[in-house]
Amino acid sequence: MRYRLIQPLAFLLSCFSLGNATAxxxxxxxxxxxxxxxxxxxxxxxxxxxxxxxxxxxxxxxxxxxxxxxxxxxxxxxxxxxxxxxxxxxxxxxxxxxxxxxxGTLVLWSAQDGYVDTKGEVLKTGQYKHLSIANPKTAPYGLAATQVLDKLGLASAVKPKLVEGQNITQALQFVSSGNAELGFVALSQVYKDGKITSGSAWIVPADMHEPxxxxxxxxxxxxxxxxxxxxxxxxxxxxxxxxxxxxxxxx
Missing domain, CATH: 3.40.190.10 (Periplasmic binding protein-like II)
Structure with a gap:
């Protein structure tokens, strides 16, 4: 009887050990x-x-x-x-x-509520001092941001205002910290379960840059x-x- 009681436990322990071994x-x-x-x-x-x-x-x-x-x-x-x-x-x-x-989806985002309108017209006002993007040479979202600016005819106008992050996380940090009033970041960084988590944003139409x-x-x-x-x-x-x-x- 004792053997029959112990056997299932031994079997389970052996399976557990095997699972750990293959992890x-x-x-x-x-x-x-x-x-x-x-x-x-x-x-x-x-x-x-x-x-x-x-x-x-x-x-x-x-x-x-x-x-x-x-x-x-x-x-x-x-x-x-x-x-x-x-x-x-x-x-x-x-x-x-x-x-x-x-x-991925590109978004123009500001930590300030109401700062970015739903069509991105804020880009054309020129009333901001800094626009954050990721380095377009190493970060695809940064490259997409430059394509959007080119398509809007704003590349030259905003060039003196650009602040480049080494990656998209740093680009977001520039905006989050207030060092830039707005910036192009990944939607995933400011979005969860169907809504923007904070601040204000313009979700950039997919046809404005390469996929x-x-x-x-x-x-x-x-x-x-x-x-x-x-x-x-x-x-x-x-x-x-x-x-x-x-x-x-x-x-």
Whole structure:
């Protein structure tokens, strides 16, 4: 009788030990605009798979340089589709692992209520001292911002007012701190569950700039890591999709 009572417990303990043995850690380079969503996704990912996600946030162009210089990233969540495609072509990624995990939205935002109108006409008034954008050479959202300014015919007029952040997080910080009255940032940074979380904003129409297709892929360093494949699979699943859409991204 004693053996029969202990056997189920021993079986459960052996399964628990096996689960721990197969759990792994994945090093992920994450575009700064996707900080909040991946933090939310990571909690469910770790709970559902047992794997641990370790993220570093920054500008896509800077990540490219770091990856080429041997940074230990295993999965890359880019803010564009051209950089992952380039890494794939250059042999730095697992072939066939690249996919679009989100399509980003650009927004003109101010921390002040009522400062930005719903059509972005505030840009044409010129009554602001500083306009924050991310570095267009390394951050796709910064590049999209310059395309919008070009389309509006304002590039030359606002050039003396531009304040560039190294990435989209720093561009947001300039506006949040009041160092810039307004700025072009990612909608995901100021949006949650169908509404702008604070301040005032103009959601830029998608046809005013090139699509911000954000691709992910498994890098060569993650080829043998089961947690890397698990994360990519999880990002394609319904739980992750729900989180991604809640931050204003398209799928």
């Amino acid at each position: 792994a850690e994945v090093q992920v380079a994450v575009a700064a605009n996707f900080t909040a969503p991946i933090q939310a996704i990571a909690k469910d990912f770790e709970k559902d798979t047992g794997h641990k996600l370790v993220a570093v946030y920054g500008a896509t162009g800077q990540f490219y340089t770091q990856i080429k210089n041997g940074a230990p990233f295993e999965v890359f969540l880019s803010a564009d589709d051209t950089t992952p495609a380039k890494l794939e072509k250059e042999g730095d990624a697992v072939p066939g692992s690249r996919f679009t995990y989100a399509i 911000i297709k954000q691709d992910a892929l498994i890098l060569k360093k993650g080829e043998a890591n089961p947690a890397a494949q698990a994360l990519v699979d999880y990002l394609k699943g319904p739980k992750a999709a729900e989180v991604i859409k809640s931050y204003g991204y398209q799928l």
